[in-house]
Amino acid sequence: MQIAVLAVPDLFDSGLSAVLDILATANALREDVATSVPPFDVTVAGTEDAVRTGHGLRLATMPLTELDTAPDLLVMPAVGCNLRSPRQVVDIVRNHPALAHVAALHAVGTALAAACTGTFFLAEAGVLDGLLATTSWWLGPAFRRRYTAVRLDESRTLARDGRVTTAGAAFAHIDLALSIVAQESPALAELVARYLVIGDHPSQAMFAVPSHLADNDPVVTAFEWWVRDHIAGPLQISGAAAAIGVSERTLQRTTAAVLGMSPIDFVHEVRLDEATFLLRTTSQTVDAIAAAVGYQNTGTLRALVRRRRGTTISALRQAQPGR
8 A cells, every 4th residue: 555644844743653653563563464455655755855843853755746656545644833823723734835736636546644733734625525524622613614614523533534534633643543554454453553552532522621612712712601600500501692692593603613513512511521620630429520510410420421521430530630
């Protein structure tokens, strides 16, 4: 399988390394389980003959124009950026010289893969229009606002639609690379994961920070503050909307456009965020924590943790920072 990894200036060092290391490990282990699978022939390509990574390392690249044939797969690692400024990502990808190459290779049948900020290159090139995709959870509002034709679901760690695979936050490069191996041989991907001690985390939702997402819009910000101020009591969306000075319909439209979810879904996210904090930092009982975040029935909190975080209350309690 011919794979080109497209390196652009200021790329995320560990993202590139994760992709290269996992594919190299797959090649090293291939004969143990999948001798019929061709090796992964990886070329680090670029729009020039060398780039500087985000940490200033000089990386030699093969100019895309000098590739003998179109690769079977083009992988777009993330670029480094200010985590508090999604706008910076858009500024980086807008009119980037790599976009024309992405679109041209996709047009001739090359499959595409990208993670984190790398997904913006695919979206900007127009190859994600109409497709299901994911990106880093904190970039979701900016992505959704700019690329309205993409069916974004940033709760996913990995999304595959047709010939395009996208992955979430920066270290989802690991999931992206493993998915490349798995498409050729699930058994080989499993062996690589075991050798490299790669765990399973099917959703980004458990890591998302509602307050960071809410920062992208003043209405959503005001809504989040109101929810946190009234988190323990009964909550009506109509009352919340009136309290922050908008109609219920406006609030519904805004949360859908900015967050890709309904107001009540965002309320659950805020409550789960607070419940997770209390589970990890206090010794309060689960019943007390459920009541503190507005759930009179502890079973409701347990069910939401399972459905929205893909884990259990016990696991959240044990996963204290530093442990």
